[in-house]
Amino acid sequence: MPTSGIPGSRALARVNRSSLCRARVRLGEEVLETAFRQVAGPLAVPETPGAWWRGLRLLALDGTQFDVPDSVGNGDTFDGPSTGGTPFGFPQVRAAVLAEIGTRAVLDASLSGYRDGERRLAYPLASSTGPGGLVIADRGFWSVEFVHAFTTSGAHLLAGLQSNHLGTTQAELPDGSRQSVMRPGKGCPPPAAAKARACRRRRPTASSPSPRTTRPCTWARSYWTPSSTRRTS
Template sequence: MEGKSKAGERVRIGILTKVFTTELVDAAIARHDRGDRRRRLLPARLVVYFVLALCLFARESYEEVLRVLTSGIPGSRALTSVNRSSLCRARSPLGEEVLETVFRQVAGPLATPDTPGAWWHGMRLLALDGTQFDLPDSTRNGDTFDGPSTTGGLPFGFPQVRAVVLAEIGTHGVLDARLGGYRDGERSLAYPLARSTGFGDLVIADRGFWSVEFAYAFT
């Protein structure tokens, strides 16, 4: 069973590097001037792959993600001697802009004309939906994103980020997404996603989104 598990890890890391190529990652880093000459910690490319691997292995610890990453990505051995706090510090100078650029380079529809469940009467089926994610319970996250509170304004639980995602139904391929804080409304986050739809797309969403104004935005 352990051999199968390690083989599965290598497959997922292989897919990760195939989709997010080194050329794509390096171009995003250069675009936002986050190259290694500005860094005293880890190479920027490795930090990008580490963050992506954290998403791929979301249930694993930093240490386990490091183990998987260093066994599957050439040149990542530099991570083996890095402690958890250094990894946290290395992510800060990278900036969110690099990761958003990487995301937008790969986001898009994946269905072919033969993909089951992706089409209806010649129209591409898209789904629009919102969700929330718990964040580490830190003062900075609480100040930035906020979270649930009592009627008297006393915070409880974890800070949360709200996400609204536009995805292809047949493949679950993400076309676009917007992130906001706990107090941001799903509808206000969803409006900009209309830019990622076009002629021949049929967008499905629950009743909390729709209004005449919203329908016009996605027409």
């Protein structure tokens, strides 16, 4: 456990790890969340390499899973992987995390059970973005509702697209990209549509790392909020 710089750290280093774990349980989740909220936030300064693109702060949104101790309480609360209805392995917590690319500082995070989707967990993180930020996310997050949540905060959005989420092309642009309109799925509330600029980029694959043999990957950058015609780039 890192204790360098903490007053009384020498005494703390001699404390049994299991004792610290039990003390953390007694604190409760509210205290730990409060501590997280007090320290979470961006750290990059204008001179930080890799943290900016054309004046925009680069932010990454991604999902992950954490194993938690195999207890009845954790199993009931979080669930976990199973096969044929039979659980195996540890219960798992699913998380969506918003982080600053240049410093890897975490700005916000949302936690839930194994069966909950990353996209739903990502929606609350939009409140931790704003004007001057460029949020980069993979194609698993994309939806009209997702675009609406993040662009209405004032942030720019660069997200991967699945092949069936390319929308309706409105215009082909000279640089090879296109302006598209994407509409929400059935049963979803407004916004009615999201306008975006879609382009294709090449990326290496596991079997073809050479730039000459890469396969196309479709991406989209939001240019308008769904509720207005305001250009956001």
